[in-house]
Amino acid sequence: MTPAACVLTSWMALAGPPWPHAEPVVRTVGDLAVPPGFARVPVKEGSYAAWLRRLPLKDGNPPVRLHDGTEKPWQDGHAAVVDLDVGKGDLQQCADAAIRLRAEYLRDARREDALCFHYTSGDAVPWSRWRAGERPRVKGRKVGWEATARRDAGYASFRAWLANVFTYAGTLSVAAETAAVGDVKAVRAGDVFVMGGSPGHAVTIADVARAADGRVAFLVLQSHMPAQEVHVVSRPGSDLAPWYTDDFGAELALPEWTFTRGSLRRWPDNACARTR
Numbered sequence: 001m002t003p004a005a006c007v008l009t010s011w012m013a014l015a016g017p018p019w020p021h022a023e024p025v026v027r028t029v030g031d032l033a034v035p036p037g038f039a040r041v042p043v044k045e046g047s048y049a050a051w052l053r054r055l056p057l058k059d060g061n062p063p064v065r066l067h068d069g070t071e072k073p074w075q076d077g078h079a080a081v082v083d084l085d086v087g088k089g090d091l092q093q094c095a096d097a098a099i100r101l102r103a104e105y106l107r108d109a110r111r112e113d114a115l116c117f118h119y120t121s122g123d124a125v126p127w128s129r130w131r132a133g134e135r136p137r138v139k140g141r142k143v144g145w146e147a148t149a150r151r152d153a154g155y156a157s158f159r160a161w162l163a164n165v166f167t168y169a170g171t172l173s174v175a176a177e178t179a180a181v182g183d184v185k186a187v188r189a190g191d192v193f194v195m196g197g198s199p200g201h202a203v204t205i206a207d208v209a210r211a212a213d214g215r216v217a218f219l220v221l222q223s224h225m226p227a228q229e230v231h232v233v234s235r236p237g238s239d240l241a242p243w244y245t246d247d248f249g250a251e252l253a254l255p256e257w258t259f260t261r262g263s264l265r266r267w268p269d270n271a272c273a274r275t276r
Helices: 003-013 048-053 094-108 127-131 155-168 171-177
Strands: 038-040 078-081 116-118 124-126 134-139 142-147 192-195 201-211 216-222 231-233 251-254 257-260 264-266
Touching: 048 094, 048 201, 094 155, 094 171, 094 192, 094 201, 094 216, 116 171, 124 127, 124 155, 127 134, 127 155, 171 192, 171 201, 192 257, 201 257
Parallel strands: none
Antiparallel strands: 038 201, 078 231, 116 124, 134 142, 192 201, 192 264, 201 216, 216 231, 251 257
């Protein structure tokens, strides 16, 4: 069995990525070559890190497309495009893409009770309430819930819930419901670099590799404004591209954003456990 076939079998064991994508999956994040002297870190089967490593990539390195199907004006900032739909409208931007990936993983891993995110206001929006037929109602700065729909745990309902979260969440809410990692050498796939604000930005760590000398390398996924396809961020001018390493100093300079070293954060196991 070829590596690609192994990946496809693994995806199918989890019912496969439910979003529209090419069939069969021929290339994944895990197929991107690591730099010389590095080796991918072992990951636990069923973990978010393992799931991200299996993310399907489009063949070659096609242009990144915006939510309306047009090409992003600047095309020099990516090394691969994730085979993941953008959704409807200008919603799935930077923080939303980080939320989308985390949410798809939790649903695929059958951890639906942990599916919960927060509005920028701090109000929790759990999937459990939405699938039960309740809907959040935003009135000024207050959020209430009303039972106005039938119970629906299907994928279309899940995507409608995510679209609602995207509307009222952002980099500030992602920063608030994640915890600081502290040491960049402790980075894991699934962690996020996030700087909350207007503007702010958030990216997801897709994979991690280590070298014998202790250096740590990682791949970065992002969407941006306007909403666009999630892509592997490039590293122009580096022989390690598209991998970034932990020895970047005080700032991580990506082609379209610069993060401070202390902005690496990690999702909680259950975000609904966070109090306002």
